[in-house]
Amino acid sequence: MLALSAGWAKATAEDKIVVASKIDTEGALLGNIILALLEARGLTVENKIQLGPTNIVRAAILAGQIDVYPEYTGNGALFFHMEEDPAWKNWERGYSLVQTLCRERNHLVWLAPAPANNTWVIAVRKDLAERHRLTSMEDFAKFLAIGGRIKLAASAEFVESPSALPAFEATYGFRLTDQQLLTLSGGNTSATLRAAAEGMSGVNAAMAYGTDGAMSELGLLALKDDKGAQIVYAPSPVVRELVLQRHPEIETWLDPVFASLTLETLQALNARIAVDGEDAAAVAASYLKSRHFLP
Amino acid sequence: MNGLDLMASRPARALRIAIHNQVLFTLLIVASAAVASSGFVSIAPNRLVSGTPLPLWEAAGGLPSLGIAILGSMLLSACCIAPSRALHYAAAASAALLLLLALIAAGHAATALVVNAKPGSRISFGASFWLLAGCASLALADAMQRLAAGIGARLVLAIAIVSAVLWLAITGTFDALSIAREYETRRQVFTGALLQHMALVGASVGGAVVIGFPLGIAVARRPRLQGPVFAFLNLLQTIPSIALFGLLIVPLSALVAAAPWLAAFGIAGIGVTPAIIALVLYALLPVVRNTSAGLTGVDRAAIEAGRGMGLSRGQIFWQLELPLASPVLLAGLRIVIVQAIGLAVVAALIGAGGLGTFVFEGLGQYAVDLVLLGALPAIFLALGADFLLQLAAALLRRRFAT
Numbered sequence: 001m002l003a004l005s006a007g008w009a010k011a012t013a014e015d016k017i018v019v020a021s022k023i024d025t026e027g028a029l030l031g032n033i034i035l036a037l038l039e040a041r042g043l044t045v046e047n048k049i050q051l052g053p054t055n056i057v058r059a060a061i062l063a064g065q066i067d068v069y070p071e072y073t074g075n076g077a078l079f080f081h082m083e084e085d086p087a088w089k090n091w092e093r094g095y096s097l098v099q100t101l102c103r104e105r106n107h108l109v110w111l112a113p114a115p116a117n118n119t120w121v122i123a124v125r126k127d128l129a130e131r132h133r134l135t136s137m138e139d140f141a142k143f144l145a146i147g148g149r150i151k152l153a154a155s156a157e158f159v160e161s162p163s164a165l166p167a168f169e170a171t172y173g174f175r176l177t178d179q180q181l182l183t184l185s186g187g188n189t190s191a192t193l194r195a196a197a198e199g200m201s202g203v204n205a206a207m208a209y210g211t212d213g214a215m216s217e218l219g220l221l222a223l224k225d226d227k228g229a230q231i232v233y234a235p236s237p238v239v240r241e242l243v244l245q246r247h248p249e250i251e252t253w254l255d256p257v258f259a260s261l262t263l264e265t266l267q268a269l270n271a272r273i274a275v276d277g278e279d280a281a282a283v284a285a286s287y288l289k290s291r292h293f294l295p
Numbered sequence: 296m297n298g299l300d301l302m303a304s305r306p307a308r309a310l311r312i313a314i315h316n317q318v319l320f321t322l323l324i325v326a327s328a329a330v331a332s333s334g335f336v337s338i339a340p341n342r343l344v345s346g347t348p349l350p351l352w353e354a355a356g357g358l359p360s361l362g363i364a365i366l367g368s369m370l371l372s373a374c375c376i377a378p379s380r381a382l383h384y385a386a387a388a389s390a391a392l393l394l395l396l397a398l399i400a401a402g403h404a405a406t407a408l409v410v411n412a413k414p415g416s417r418i419s420f421g422a423s424f425w426l427l428a429g430c431a432s433l434a435l436a437d438a439m440q441r442l443a444a445g446i447g448a449r450l451v452l453a454i455a456i457v458s459a460v461l462w463l464a465i466t467g468t469f470d471a472l473s474i475a476r477e478y479e480t481r482r483q484v485f486t487g488a489l490l491q492h493m494a495l496v497g498a499s500v501g502g503a504v505v506i507g508f509p510l511g512i513a514v515a516r517r518p519r520l521q522g523p524v525f526a527f528l529n530l531l532q533t534i535p536s537i538a539l540f541g542l543l544i545v546p547l548s549a550l551v552a553a554a555p556w557l558a559a560f561g562i563a564g565i566g567v568t569p570a571i572i573a574l575v576l577y578a579l580l581p582v583v584r585n586t587s588a589g590l591t592g593v594d595r596a597a598i599e600a601g602r603g604m605g606l607s608r609g610q611i612f613w614q615l616e617l618p619l620a621s622p623v624l625l626a627g628l629r630i631v632i633v634q635a636i637g638l639a640v641v642a643a644l645i646g647a648g649g650l651g652t653f654v655f656e657g658l659g660q661y662a663v664d665l666v667l668l669g670a671l672p673a674i675f676l677a678l679g680a681d682f683l684l685q686l687a688a689a690l691l692r693r694r695f696a697t
Contacts, residue, residue: 020646023643023644023655023656023659024659025659025660028656048565048566048646050643050646050652050655050656051565051645051646052540052565052643052644052645052646053537053644055541056537056540056541056544056565056644056645056646059541059544059545059564060544060564060565060646063544063545063548063549063564063565064548064552065544065548065563065564065565066565188658188659188661190343190659190660190661191661193343194343194344194345194661197343197344198344198345214343217341217343218343218344273660274342274343274660274662275341275342275343275415276341276342276415277342277417277476277477277480277662277665278480279480279481
């Protein structure tokens with residue numbers, strides 16, 4: 001224990017960068033991408049990947065305990081209690097809003113986000129989608145209007161949070177009854193997707209995240225939110241201002257890599273971790289090599 | 296013991312079968328029903344979906360199934376024979392073999408299935424495997440109980456079974472099972488996580504004893520303290536661990552910022568420091584409660600006698616009260632260690648590492664075998680620690696008895 005502490009203390013004294021991430025699959029992937037890049041370019045890094053849930057990681061960076069971690073632009077609504085602001089539903093405006101707020105109030109810099117949106121989506125079984133030609137949320141609302149049978153598995157948070165299911169309902173003009181919902185309190189998307197894929201209790205639709213890797217493997221299709229009912233959650237590396245001033249090159253290293261992470265790319269990479277059970281660090285390294293970001 | 300009549304028909308007196316060991320009989324009924332009705336292993340096309348269950352005979356083939364059936368029948372006949380030490384030894388041996396055979400059968404079934412399966416397929420233990428292995432373990436425990444086996448005999452048995460299972464694992468019997476594939480992906484970090492888990496438990500139990508033992512003595516000496524102290528410690532128990540972690544980040548970080556030399560001791564707002572503080576706080580209640588209960592439970596007459604013999608207060612404490620209270624203190628320590636091994640799993644939520652890393656990663660991905668990769672070692676750590684403390688208690692009793 002003491003030897004362990006002494007080792008840490010030594011590292012603290014040097015100029016090293018603490019890379020962290022949230023505990024989920026995509027957190028592990030993006031955290032490892034940042035870590036591998038910084039390390040390969042010769043910076044001293046400390047690995048705090050999969051540190052904990054959102055509130056812990058956020059508290060840690062505010063306290064200066066970690067230096068960089070991937071966060072989603074839309075979470076600015078949560079951090080600054082501005083859930084009602086329509087800017088969050090727009091990719092560019094959401095990013096510039098959270099960038100300004102975080103720089104002014106927290107001295108954190110949000111680097112350019114990936115062109116992806118890990119927002120809440122509703123996914124339906126592919127057989128259902130094909131039979132009734134469902135590709136978008138508008139189709140979903142029409143299908144409900146003609147009395148189509150839907151049972152949606154979702155977390156309590158998704159059902160109750162005004163920015164989640166109620167936002168879909170208001171934008172597309174439908175209303176799910178209690179019989180059409182299977183609410184899993186504290187449920188995550190792995191559980192809801194699995195319920196839909198296996199048709200548990202008649203479930204044929206599921207709450208999911210846009211970049212979820214498991215959807216296609218489980219025979220599910222994400223419905224398009226063409227009217228932008230949901231807050232945009234674009235993943236972006238968040239760095240402490242002090243650290244970025246000392247190492248401005250971090251921005252030039254990370255920008256092209258995050259620019260390459262499209263929705264489809266993230267889905268494929270997440271699937272390798274969640275579905276095939278590959279190690280997140282290995283997936284991150286092989287991606288960086290395949291795109292020649294690393295030798 | 297009164298036998299339970301299986302065949303109540305009066306004329307066939309000669310055919311009356313009496314069940315002498317009802318515990319074993321019940322276990323065998325449960326195990327047989329499980330094997331007959333549910334899957335021994337299950338095979339899934341990928342890591343996320345539920346698998347298709349396969350019954351024992353279909354998955355493991357004829358020979359292991361026959362072996363399991365023979366051992367089961369031997370145990371069943373053991374229920375009906377008048378008890379003797381030889382019989383209990385035979386039952387213990389059969390139960391131990393049954394446990395090992397169930398493991399071997401599952402491993403072989405997976406190895407056979409994986410040949411024709413797609414690359415992403417996962418083969419996991421099924422319901423009847425868990426029930427068969429569980430019933431075999433309980434049958435073994437029952438036989439050892441009936442033998443009134445001493446701690447030495449139990450130790451030999453535990454070492455024998457653990458070595459056999461380790462040998463099976465090293466020779467690759469389980470390699471085709473999903474849990475082994477999860478281990479394979481995390482081979483480099485697994486040992487580190489296990490050691491980190493033990494370090495977290497050691498540091499937090501150590502801290503709780505250093506703080507809680509004197510506090511327990513104080514509470515035993517001054518009953519007035521009891522109310523407020525226990526109210527406070529009870530309150531601590533009710534704070535959810537994740538909330539406690541969140542609450543600790545800010546003051547700890549501020550502390551390190553104000554006194555940077557603290558960082559040299561590894562103190563930080565995230566990682567090991569808040570995890571150990573939280574685990575110490577949770578461990579305090581059982582330590583303080585058992586220390587004070589152990590000391591107040593000491594027979595007053597013994598202390599009076601000691602005083603009469605002219606012993607000093609220190610001598611009375613160290614030579615009379617502490618030894619007499621030691622069984623209760625040791626019981627408290629057992630609770631604390633087992634509880635800390637379980638609670639240290641949540642330390643992964645604040646970046647302190649340990650086996651919880653696998654549990655939470657597995658929960659997030661709905662990958663049950665990854666959850667097991669974190670949970671099973673934690674369970675075995677708890678069982679091992681419990682066993683070692685029983686051993687210590689037995690040795691202590693022997694010392695004081697002579």
